[in-house]
Amino acid sequence: YPIREPLPLGHSVYERVFTMANTRTSTKRARQADDRQVRNKTVRSTTHSALTAAVQALKSKDLEKAKVAYKSAVRALSKAASKGSIPRGRAARKVSRLTLLAKKLLPAIVPTQK
Numbered sequence: 001y002p003i004r005e006p007l008p009l010g011h012s013v014y015e016r017v018f019t020m021a022n023t024r025t026s027t028k029r030a031r032q033a034d035d036r037q038v039r040n041k042t043v044r045s046t047t048h049s050a051l052t053a054a055v056q057a058l059k060s061k062d063l064e065k066a067k068v069a070y071k072s073a074v075r076a077l078s079k080a081a082s083k084g085s086i087p088r089g090r091a092a093r094k095v096s097r098l099t100l101l102a103k104k105l106l107p108a109i110v111p112t113q114k
Helices: 024-060 063-083 088-105
Strands: none
Touching: 024 063, 024 088, 063 088
């Protein structure tokens, strides 16, 4: 079974990958799947953190902080959806719910459409 080298600093705890692959192509696919899993986990984690920070900022009613956090959360969700880390529908739903909360608590931070 192939054993991978430790990942660079800042990556997940997946330091070794033991595969049950029988061919070279299936070994490569297993390696790619592991790489994607680590990448997607990082993206989902940062997206979740941005979303949580935005909700907390909105509930604190600090206008400037909430504005920055709202933009950051929407950007993170859109980017995660475009990269395929989360489904587009899920990102749209979370953006929609965050926007509704923002309109309810601090209507000044939500950009208006013309």
